[in-house]
Amino acid sequence: MIDFIKSLYFGKRFFYAFFAIALIFLCSFWFGILYSIGWILLVLLVFISILDIISLFKHSSLKAHRELPEKFSNSDENQVILKLRNKYSFTVHAEIIDEIPVQFQKRDFLLSLVLPANSEKQTKYILKPLMRGEYTFGNLNIYISSPLKLAKRRYIFNKDQIVKVYPSFIQMKKLDFLALDQKISLQGIKRIRRIGHTMEFEQIKEYVPGDDVRTINWKASAKQNEFMVNQFQDEKAQPVYSVIDCGRLMKMPFEGLSLLDYAINSSLAISNVALKKKDRVGLLAFSKEIHAIQKAGSKLSQLNKIMEAMYNIDTGFYDSDYSLLYSRIRKNLPQRSLLLLYTNFEHMSALKRQLPYLKALSRKHLLVVIFFRNTEILKLTGLNPETIGENAEQTIAEQFIHDKNLMLKELLRHNIQSILTTPKELSVNTINKYLEIKSRGLI
Incomplete structure (x- = not known):
């Protein structure tokens, strides 16, 4: 009752x-x-x-089911499918209220459907998570009414379903597809001209117009009575580490995502590309302590290990300990590696405090410091100030931008590779840098 x-x-x-x-x-x-x-x-x-x-x-004549993907991709649109089956002998009107996870802060969710007698119907809706971690769906509530619409009956299905939100594997697959299909330049990723021959020998092949004449193998050409050239391939199995700063400065949000989320999405994309290039990829996340460390590997399962290690990493309100980072890398990374350090510096003084550790890392490894342009400050510089206050704000914004450019020059002066990018273009610019380093044979 x-x-x-x-x-x-x-x-x-x-x-x-x-x-x-x-x-x-x-x-x-x-x-x-x-x-x-x-x-x-x-x-x-x-x-x-x-x-x-x-x-x-009179009878329980409605069946419904919520179909969730195995995992959600952070910052991307993910599809949730609802399947309904009407066993009533008359047309019913359905109002669907799905208790979506609290992280979305959406309390006005409502879908309306008309289900003909003895029929099945499918509908879907889109969710775009902006945080990694576990998301819990509550009840799938469906309110059924007859054509009279005087009374309603509530059905409850699929209580407490959990789905994990991982770093953006959709973005990873997109960039991977473009890179392998040689269409990556369509997204702003540039092709890098090969410089020198710091690559492994692969085979001898017939000369075709456009081949570098410096690679002609004269002995093979004399034997075959036609021009033959040496073909090289990129050096493989080189360790590539994504080093992610989880300190307080990576908490800054841009377009709904924190800098840490942008860094994690980018590290997943670059790890996938590096694996396709037959390199070994690894991960190290730190702040005042080491949050995660994954030794470089080249197996197909390595990407899943990195994804599992990163899906619940969060920022704290602490300054990052670069001395801890240096000691841990010195202890655990004996081989020369490519270190892609995702961090952020807002003032020149902050960079100078960490510069001794960065210089020490760059002596043994190829270090690339990746930090961010403040897009909100960039917007201020494009305004026409009308008051003294607006003029002061624009002056301060220009000073911030000037400091960022000084940081680039300071890192270059100490022979440290660097990338200064907007959060939105982070993955593209990081892959650019990786392809450039590979083509120049710097590691």
Whole structure:
């Protein structure tokens, strides 16, 4: 009985009809004939409502299911599918209220469907998460009403489903596809001209117009009586580490995502590209402590290990300990490696405090410091100031931009590779840098 009462609701039509009958009873105070009409209509309303309730509650004739993907991709659109099956012998109207995870802060979710008799229907909606971690879906509530729409019955399905939100593997696959298909320049990733021959020998092949004449193998050409050239391939199995700063400065949000999320998405994309290039990839995340470390590997499972290590990493409100980073890299990375350090510096003084550690790292490894342009500050520089306050804000913004450019020059002066990029272009620019380093044979 309690379950019946909890599942029973009345529709708007019922309350509109009840309100109209109440008005008739009110008017019967002046027009007596309306009193009898009011009672007739009230009895009719109760009778029809009972029939409507019986038709809805006679059998459990609705089945529904929420289909979730195995995992969500952070900062991308993810599809949730709802499948419904109507076993009633009449058309029903369904109102769907899905209790989506609290992280989305969406409390007005509502889908309306019309389900013909004895039919199945599928609908879907899109969710775009902006945080990594575990997301819990609550009840899938479906309110069914007959064509009369006087009463409703609530069905509950799929309570407490959990899905994990991982770094953007959709972006990773997109960049991987473009790179392998030689179309990556369409997204702003440039081709890098090969310089020198710091590559491994692969084979001798026939000369074709366009081949570098300096690679002609004269002995093979004399034997074959035609020009033959040496063909080289990129050196493989080189360790590439994504080193992610999880300190307080990486908490800054841009377009809904923190800098840490941008860095994690980029590190996943570059790891995938490096694996396709037959290099070994690894991960190190740090702040005042080491949050995650994954030794470089070249197996296909390496990408999944990196993804699992990164999906629940979060920033704290602490300054990052670069001395800890240096000691851990010195201890665990004996081989010369490419270190892609995702971090952020807002002032020149902050860079100079960490510069001794960066210089020490760059002596043994190829270090690339990746930090961010503040896009909100860039917007200020494009405005026309009308007041003294706006003028002061623009001056400060220009000083910040100038400091960022000084940081680039300071790193270059100490022979440290660097990338200064907007968060949105981070993955593209990082892959650019990696391809450039590979083509120049710097590692």
